[in-house]
Amino acid sequence: MLTVDQVVDIAIALADDVGLEGMSMPTLASRLEVGTMTLYGYVANKQQLLDLMAARVFEGLEMPDIDDWRQQLWTYFHRFRQVALAHPSSARLLADGRVTIPAVFDTLERALRTMHNSGLTPEHAVRTFYAALTYTIGFVLWEIPRTHLQSEADYHAQWRDLTAGLDPGSYPTLTGVASNVTPTTASIEQFRWGLARILSIE
Known part of the structure; x- marks a missing residue:
C-alpha cells in the first residue's frame, strides 16, 4: 500500500x-x-501535493546561524541553488507562487532578525532578502536548461556555432567578446559574481 x-x-x-x-x-x-x-x-487536491513537494525538497534548508547578515545570506543562497539544481521543478514551483510552507516564514524571520540586529531598516532588510531570493530563483531557471539538462560542453559548442556565423561588421562588439560570454553566463562563477553585488560583497 x-x-x-x-x-x-x-x-x-x-x-x-x-x-x-x-x-x-x-x-x-x-x-x-x-x-x-x-x-x-x-x-486533498493538487495544491496540497505541491505544498508537500516543496516542503520535501527544501526540508533541511535552513537559514544558517551567522551573525554577519551578508555571510548568512551568501551561505543560504548558495545552498538554495544547490537544492534547486538537484530538483529542477522546485525553482518553478517557487517562481510560480504555488506553494505555502511554514519553512518560508522561518527562513524570513531568521534573515530579517539578523539584518535588523545589524542596523538595517525594515525596508532595506526586506528588499535585500527578496533581491537575493529572486536573483537566485531566476538564475537557477536560466542555468538549468543550459548546463544541467545538457552538458556544459554541449552548451558551449552550441554557443560557438551560433556566434561563428555572425557578421563582425554588424556585431563588432559581440563577436569580439563571444569567446568570453559562454563560460560565464550559466556558471557558479557568474552566480557568485551577481550575488556578491546584490549583497555588496566585493
Whole structure:
C-alpha cells in the first residue's frame, strides 16, 4: 500500500522529468499505477501535493546561524541553488507562487532578525532578502536548461556555432567578446559574481 511520502517522492521525480506543466494528477496516477481518484485518498487536491513537494525538497534548508547578515545570506543562497539544481521543478514551483510552507516564514524571520540586529531598516532588510531570493530563483531557471539538462560542453559548442556565423561588421562588439560570454553566463562563477553585488560583497 502506498504512503503519502511515496506519493510525494514520485511526484517530485515526475515533475523533474516532465516539468510542472506535465505533472497532472492523472499522469501521476499512471506513474504510480493507481486510479486518479485513489490519489485523493492521500492528498486533498493538487495544491496540497505541491505544498508537500516543496516542503520535501527544501526540508533541511535552513537559514544558517551567522551573525554577519551578508555571510548568512551568501551561505543560504548558495545552498538554495544547490537544492534547486538537484530538483529542477522546485525553482518553478517557487517562481510560480504555488506553494505555502511554514519553512518560508522561518527562513524570513531568521534573515530579517539578523539584518535588523545589524542596523538595517525594515525596508532595506526586506528588499535585500527578496533581491537575493529572486536573483537566485531566476538564475537557477536560466542555468538549468543550459548546463544541467545538457552538458556544459554541449552548451558551449552550441554557443560557438551560433556566434561563428555572425557578421563582425554588424556585431563588432559581440563577436569580439563571444569567446568570453559562454563560460560565464550559466556558471557558479557568474552566480557568485551577481550575488556578491546584490549583497555588496566585493
